[in-house]
Amino acid sequence: MVTIKQVAKRAGVSFKTVSRVVNNDPTVKEENRVKILAAIEELGYQPNLAARMVRKKNSDVIGFISDEISTTPASVDILRGAQDRAWELGKTLMVFNIDPKKPSASNLLEQCRQHRAEGVVYGAMYHQPVKLPVQFDQQPLVMVNCFDPNQQRAAIIPDDEQAAYDVTLQLLNKGYKRIAFLNLNPKIVAAKLRLSGFLTALKEFSIDDDQYVVESVEKVVEGRTIDITREVADRVITEFKPDAILCGKDLVALSLYFVLERRDLRVGHDIGVASFDDWDCIPQILVPSLSSVALPYYQMGRASVTRLVNLISGKQTSLATERVKCQLSSRESF
């Protein structure tokens, strides 16, 4: 590999002067600058970041540790967001492992420290509480799409409550009155928050005594989880006769579409449907297209890096949890 000294020799100056040019030090004669830049170009010189880091003692590296990929691959967007923001701030994101089943989180943290990462973003694949090992205290840390059960760590999470509140309000404003909610399993954080947002919205329209909430469209049989959306939806429609159904995720809406098709209920006409996730192409491939609340993964990824860099620089030291707004993608289903 080409070093700064080789460039210096080629340009006929001391290697220190080359260093100055590389670091945009203004105290270099224009004539020399031109010569040096030419030499850099000719030799294809690239500064050795490792050597620079040893000397300067800052790495500009941020570690990104994430737990296992789950059923929501859209959450790679967290990574995209983090990456983009890191780039903007002149940092390199080191993604240490995406599926650390074998290497434990602490192992990954060790790697981060060996690379002298200035801080760590810990991302989860769905919104949940995560109790991190004590080792994570040793450097600036931001949790994204997850949070410390004791609120002792900076966290960026989606505002599920606002999301449910907003979409419910929009349904109500369009005149829907009997809204059923096929919610996710109540053990899921998002499910609890959304229920709360849902109920708040209903209360504002004073119809909080006339709703129908289903907790979980899954059943565990012999240790295996099976989807029972269709049965549940069938029952809800028969018993409650809703004029709109809010689904916990797009896949639930998908199953619901089949049920409605069979019952000859036209979505967006006889019955309104809304959902959460706005998952890639599903909402658009459905007919009529599905209105769904997108989870702000990309924004959260960006926010996590911004927050971490502020933490590192001491500009912002609060450990408060930051909620990121969710946006409804309005389509034809209501």
Place this chain on the structure above:
Amino acid sequence: MVTIKQVAKRAGVSFKTVSRVVNNDPTVKEENRVKILAAIEELGYQPNLAARMVRKKNSDVIGFISDEISTTPASVDILRGAQDRAWELGKTLMVFNIDPKKPSASNLLEQCRQHRAEGVVYGAMYHQPVKLPVQFDQQPLVMVNCFDPNQQRAAIIPDDEQAAYDVTLQLLNKGYKRIAFLNLNPKIVAAKLRLSGFLTALKEFSIDDDQYVVESVEKVVEGRTIDITREVADRVITEFKPDAILCGKDLVALSLYFVLERRDLRVGHDIGVASFDDWDCIPQILVPSLSSVALPYYQMGRASVTRLVNLISGKQTSLATERVKCQLSSRESF
């Protein structure tokens, strides 16, 4: 940060002896080794990889550059596979950017070189030819899920032809005879290969003059691509009366299910359905569940790193394209 010298002081030995312990050099008295390990533990020493790298001149870093995320987020699995394999081989994968719309591929490559990455994996989000800028010649390179149009670069791609051949053969073996193929746009590499595999399988059963291939289930209207799967499927069923339909991707199968539902054709009974992608939960949420050929993203990710490390070490210098087998996930739809 704790340095090797601080550890040495604590243990009462020269810093070089600590270095020996860290690097598992056997020529250290047991007594000292114990003392040093204790000191390392107490101080929480982590070797500085940057300093080590400067001295040893090898980085154990592999760059991973990928183009924009497309409609197949499952392809993160390429990254997972690469990461896992890198870990096994004691390498660190530096994911330089997932969505380099702003920074060009060459910029990312510069970053790789500044980090002294020993080689680069270039991944595409769907199987396609990619003409990389000449700068990519400057270090070992493996392309994954894409390939050089002139075959001048090592590449790992899915064996789409085998995939289509296999699934078609299985359909035929189960007694299906009139198979329609709702293929993807013929501009897509996978579409061409799959068509070829499909036809080869039919030929083996001597029914290659009685099939029905649809090229593309999309239409471009005023610059926007719209999905016309439902119309197309309707027409195919009416005109060709197939006993089985092979779909280009799970989302096509999804739309097809709606069409069949409306026509009261029972999937897996009146008509067989198969598809490509095996995309996350879609095949399982459908009723009856969809048999789909999975693309071997994870395996390809692993293979790409294995191949790259072999290239770097000179163990394997061939630039041949490596095809990775696709596996059918057999379910209830045929």
Place this chain on the structure above:
DNA sequence: AGACAAATTGACAACGTTGTTTATTCAAAT
């Protein structure tokens, strides 16, 4: 021309490691 300040450059140390060479310790062999 000479003096002086400003601009520019270079010599050298330092960062935290590892490779190489040299010194020390200690036990076994004479």
Place this chain on the structure above:
DNA sequence: ATTTGAATAAACAACGTTGTCAATTTGTCT
């Protein structure tokens, strides 16, 4: 008791860079 040789440890240089400070060059003013 001395020599030998192996085992162990230390000293020092080196990696490619940047920080510090002294040295040199250049330009301006008298």
